[in-house]
Amino acid sequence: MNTKQSRIRRSRKTRAKIAAVKAIRLSINRTNSHIYAQIISADGGTVMTSVSSNDKEMRAQLPNGGNVGAATVVGKRLAEKAKGLGIEKVAFEAAREGGLVF
Template sequence: MPFKTNPREVARLKRKKRIRKNITGTGERPRLSIFRSDKHIYAQIVDDVQGITLVATSTLSSEYKEGEMAAGKVGAAKRVGELIARKALEKGIAKVVFDRNGFIYHGRVQALADAAREAGLDF
């Protein structure tokens, strides 16, 4: 883990470590991991047993940019949630484990999760 001096980032990484002790993605129930930066949000579905990413999307992906641009960061997170759910269902993935990556379940993280659930993912 890189050396961090920002206390908020240090707290997030502590939460992340605590969460990841108990959450792993398997072949039948992979892990939906998210990351949010100041400008963008990323989501990927990972099989931790094989160590591969099955599906990934973000606000930087071409699928996101092809559609209508969302209003604000929460709107962008909702759109990414819909995209990741659609791509997962196309690959036959219906059940996942949600990994909020140490981020508090609020705002953009919650919007992405709710949109993915509404689009058909089960978690």
């Protein structure tokens, strides 16, 4: 089993556990250039809100969208949007700052 297969296997296990408890899910995708974050509904069918470093308002304030500073800004903006929707708790593998409970 190579590294890619191991990562996919772990990802499937985590998603299966989250789906079993019917939790609202936080999905993060990082590329070399940008960071994308989505909050997905408990049924997994709809994206409730999303933020990325590629958004027009973010590009104006971030010189580089793929670094730690950009991740912090994207995370804080996502937390603001989630709290505006009344979302206080999401399912994710690791806890970070910004106000959401993981």
